[in-house]
Amino acid sequence: MSKPKIAIVVGSTRAARFADVPTQWIAKIAKSHADIDVEIVDLRDWPLPFFDEVASSAWAPSQNEVAQRWQKKVAEFDGFIFTAAEYNHAPTAVLKNAIDYAANEWNKKPAGFVGYGSVGGSRAIEHLRLIAVELQMAPVKSAVHIAWGDFLAVRQGEKKLEDLEHLNQSAAALVNDVAWWARVLKAARAADAIAGEAQAA
Numbered sequence: 001m002s003k004p005k006i007a008i009v010v011g012s013t014r015a016a017r018f019a020d021v022p023t024q025w026i027a028k029i030a031k032s033h034a035d036i037d038v039e040i041v042d043l044r045d046w047p048l049p050f051f052d053e054v055a056s057s058a059w060a061p062s063q064n065e066v067a068q069r070w071q072k073k074v075a076e077f078d079g080f081i082f083t084a085a086e087y088n089h090a091p092t093a094v095l096k097n098a099i100d101y102a103a104n105e106w107n108k109k110p111a112g113f114v115g116y117g118s119v120g121g122s123r124a125i126e127h128l129r130l131i132a133v134e135l136q137m138a139p140v141k142s143a144v145h146i147a148w149g150d151f152l153a154v155r156q157g158e159k160k161l162e163d164l165e166h167l168n169q170s171a172a173a174l175v176n177d178v179a180w181w182a183r184v185l186k187a188a189r190a191a192d193a194i195a196g197e198a199q200a201a
Contacts, residue, residue, distance in 0.1 A: 001190065003037050004078035004182035006030060010042040011083045011095035018155060019083045022114045022146060025161040026081060029171045036179045039077075043098055046070050051100050058103035067101045074105040079112075079182035080137075081174065086117030086124035099131060106135040108189055110181035112174045113143045120145025138185060140177035144170045 008027050012019040023040060030038045046066060053062050062068055085092050099106070111132040115121020122145055132139040144167060146154070153159040161167055 001187065003035060004179065004186050005037045005039065005076060006079045006081060006178060006182060007039055007041045007074075007077040009080055009082045009095070009098075010040065010044070012085045012092050013044045013094050017085070018116060018151070019085060021154060022083050022116060022144070022161065026083075026114050026144070026171055026175070029168070030081065030175045030178075033175050033179055036079075036175075036182065041073065043094055046073075046098065048098055048101050051097055053101075056103050057101070062101065064101075070098065071102045071105050074102040077109065078186045079110040079178045080106075081112045081114060081178055082128060084113050084115040084121045084124045084128060086115060086119075086121040089123040090127050091124040095128075096131070099135070103135070106132075106137050108185050109137055110178050110185060111137045111139045112178040113139075114146070114171070114174070115143065116146035116151050118148045120147040138181050140174065140181060142170065142173040142177045144174055 008023055008030065010019050010023050027038060027040055030036065048066050048070060049064065053064065053067070054060050057067070057071060062071065082095065084095070111128070113121070113125045113128055115125045117124065125143055129139040146161070146167060150159070150164055150167065154161055
């Protein structure tokens with residue numbers, strides 16, 4: 001079986017976003033993990049309108065062409081790490097919208113989070129964990145929380161994320177968890193597919 005493919009989803013599209021910094025940092029750590037393949041997926045490359053379909057794609061095919069391509073892209077992956085900025089105790093609207101534009105493509109795959117903000121993006125991440133459960137994902141326990149002091153130090157160029165050992169340890173744990181669950185769930189999905197084909201024969 002091929003190595004699980006993990007997407008690092010950039011959860012902000014603002015021109016002045018901080019998201020590129022943790023994205024590149026966690027991607028470097030993830031790419032050093034021998035058991036997974038890693039790809040950065042930037043929501044700037046997926047200009048989805050605010051959700052305007054007749055129903056979730058779980059129940060009716062999406063009509064929007066970008067949404068159709070987005071669903072195919074999501075389906076390529078075996079697990080996800082999302083960067084999570086926190087706006088008003090919640091994840092960004094653009095990230096929630098992108099999540100809503102797919103459905104079954106998220107199912108039975110792990111989700112991990114790299115949060116940043118006043119309390120390390122923890123409230124945004126808790127929202128995202130609940131959303132992941134509804135989508136039959138497996139949100140992992142480990143997470144990265146870039147708290148306000150560290151965020152400011154990095155944003156102002158006083159430090160780099162690589163310099164902060166507590167964050168490096170959290171990142172390694174997160175990647176290990178996502179890799180483990182991705183491998184296990186990929187095998188389980190493959191077994192389900194084989195069983196389904198046998199029943200149909």
